[in-house]
Amino acid sequence: MTLKTITGIVVELNEDGYMTNPSEWSKDIAIELAKEEGIELTEKHFEIIDFLRKKHGDGVTITIRAVGKSGIVDIKGFYELFPGGPLKKSSRIAGIPKPASCV
Numbered sequence: 659m660t661l662k663t664i665t666g667i668v669v670e671l672n673e674d675g676y677m678t679n680p681s682e683w684s685k686d687i688a689i690e691l692a693k694e695e696g697i698e699l700t701e702k703h704f705e706i707i708d709f710l711r712k713k714h715g716d717g718v719t720i721t722i723r724a725v726g727k728s729g730i731v732d733i734k735g736f737y738e739l740f741p742g743g744p745l746k747k748s749s750r751i752a753g754i755p756k757p758a759s760c761v
Contacts, residue, residue: 683753
């Protein structure tokens with residue numbers, strides 16, 4: 659585990675760079691994490707992030723297919739918003755653990 663200061667808040671990250679405590683997450687932290695991924699967040703990004711955080715909070719397994727069926731964005735759009743590993747990157751930015759389906 660690593661401690662990292664993001665927007666003045668010290669958060670704990672696991673060895674893969676994912677926050678270990680989703681309750682420490684904020685939109686400001688998301689913006690900084692997205693910058694590290696080379697992504698500038700838009701309202702559409704935040705709709706997906708909110709969806710992921712809600713599903714995680716409900717204990718639902720998150721998949722790319724579930725995001726595609728969410729009505730927020732189709733799978734192609736998901737890849738465009740979070741290029742190079744959409745579920746992995748969006749989960750990290752959302753402050754939730756890396757989904758089991760991601761390697």
